[in-house]
Amino acid sequence: MTQNGRIDPDITAASWARTWASALQVGNGPRYLRLADFIERAVAEGTLAPGERVPAQRALAALLSVDLTTVTRGFNEARRRALIVARGPLGTFIAPPRAALGQRVNLSMNIPPPPAGIDANALLREGLSRLLLRSDADLLMTYHLGGGGAADCAAGAKWLEPMLGKIDPAQLVVCPGAQAALAALILAFTGPGEVVLSEPLVYPGLPHALAQLGRRLETVATDAEGMLPDALEAACRQAGQNGPHVARLVYLNPTLQNPTATTMPETRRRAILRVAARCGLHIVEDDPYWRFAPDAPAPLARLAPTQVSYLSTLSKTLSPGLRTAFLAMPDTASHARVLAALRTFSLMAAPLTNALALQWIEDGTATHIFEGVRAEAQARQRMAAQALGPAAGENAGIHLWYELPSYWPARELAAAASAEGLAVAPSTAFEQGMDTTRSPTNAIRISLGATAERTRLQAGLRRLSALLASDRSAPAQVLV
Structure with missing residues (x-):
């Protein structure tokens, strides 16, 4: 449509109208986000090319029969995604692709994506300004009560209410992140040399903490619904026969499990609770993804509050920069x-970021941010399903588990992906004491939040798809 930044005279209003008339027809969200999504799809599909002029906002508002504010917000979101660029009096244009030289697409770090439709910089500036108006700066820069004061725990109880219902804030411990909370639980409920039970595919932070603290990890067999109750009972008996290596604690991540993204149904949860009660086991329920799961079963801690310590961190729902986790x-x-x-190892959470997180919970900003994160995660899951095909499914949450073809061992696939500028997490990074009678798991975890720009994520997923389909038996050809 353009030549050297000028509009071609032979491009008529009818031609751009045909391109843009369907801009709001796909999707169910706010219209301004549908407009930004349309631009993103059109750029990815080549319908809109870099350097192509975008219609004037008033003209586009008239075409789409929406108010000017809707188009302005849609363009602002597209600009935030680096899809369009303004060139003063010349108008607004489809942005050139960002140079990808040397830039890796990170599909290995499990963090929430940037929330859809939210200007994080503006939100942070506003939040800190309000915090400083309400709080004394000296108070934010001094020591605070470890584990959280009354106001901190009240905010935590409010955040956990969708999962646990009404709970007493005095039950809560406010922690500087989930890893610190796990370490405290291990120290509190186990002694040196004792056993902690978990599923064979487990969040890597758990075995790392156990090794550093001198505890042992033993795994319990699973099926498609999660940990097997009979296998848990057998593991308890086995540990009890080993003298000092008794099992007192079982670790579960039952909703959108990391790494497999499976959710344990309520019937299995109740069966696990019955076994744990018979065996005298205390359950640590690590539940950072519950809010992402549609129709998630009640947490174990809601089904049996006296048997479970419940852990939920803001790092997986809002931002890893908010080092705030709640233990019920x-x-x-x-x-x-x-x-x-x-x-013994962490006197308190960082007062400034902790105060900001708790203020956001109290005033509803945290829920608003999470809704944006969830909408963005859903969009990225759809993107992954389109790029990787039926094997990717269409999941909830911020990661997916991709079973690999037999010709691609997980570790080799991860190495080949690294050579292509992609970082993925192989199943070997999560395996602990896998059953030697069964074939090892051959899969990768694909995390969808660490790459901020959707366009880069989409390009990375396409590169991964091509790699998965490549013939590894063909000899490499070197050209000079």
Whole structure:
């Protein structure tokens, strides 16, 4: 449509109208986001090319029968995604592709994507300004009560209410991240050399913490619904026969499990709780993804509050920069034990970011951010399904588990992806004590949040798709 930044005289209003008339017809979200999504799809499909002029906002508003504000917000979102660029009096144009030289597409780090339709910079500036108006700067820069004060715990109880219902804020411990909370739980509920039970594919932070703290990890067999109750009971008996290596703690991540993205149904949860009660096991329920799952079953901690310590972190739902996690403890004694353990290595959460997170929970901003994160995650899951095909499914949450063809061992695929500028997490990074009677898992975890720009993510997923389909038996050809 353009030549050297000038509009071709033979491009008529009718031609651009045909291109843009369907801009709001796909999707169910706000119209301004549908407009930004349309631009993104059109750029990816080649319908809109870099350097092509975008219609004037008033003309486009008239074409789409929407108000000017809707188009302005849509263009602002497209600009935030680096899809369009303004050139002063010349108008607005489809942005040139960003140079990708040396830039890796990170599909290995499990963090929430940038929230759809939200200007994070503006939100942060506004939040900090309001915080400083309400709080004394000296108070934000000094020591605070470890484990959270009354206001901190009240905000935590509010955040956990969709998962656990109404709970007493005095049950909560406010922690500087989920990893610190896990370490405190391990110290509080186990002794040196004792066993912690988990599924064979597990969040890598758990075995790392256990090794550093001198505890042992034993795995329990699973099926498609998660940990097997009979296998859990057998593991408890086996650990009890090993003298000092008794099992007291079981770790579960039952909703959108990391890495497999599976969700344990309620019937299985109740069966696990019955076994844990018979065996005298305390359950650590690590549940960062519950809010992402449609129709998620009730957490274990809601089904049996006296048996479970419930952990939920803001790092997986809002931002990893908010190092705030909430632990809901089953009773006063366990609360005191965990708090004492936590204070041995972490006196308090960082007051400034913690205060910001809690203010956002109280005023509803945290829920608004999460809704944007969830909408963006859903869009990225659809993008992954389109790029990788039926094997990717259409999941919820911020990661997916991709079973590999037999000709691509997971570790080799990860190495080949790295050579292509892609970072993925092979199943070997999550395996702990896999059953030697069964074939090892051959899969990769694909995380969808670490790459900020959708266009780069989409390009990376396409490169991964091509790699997965490549013939590894063909000899490499070197050209000079």
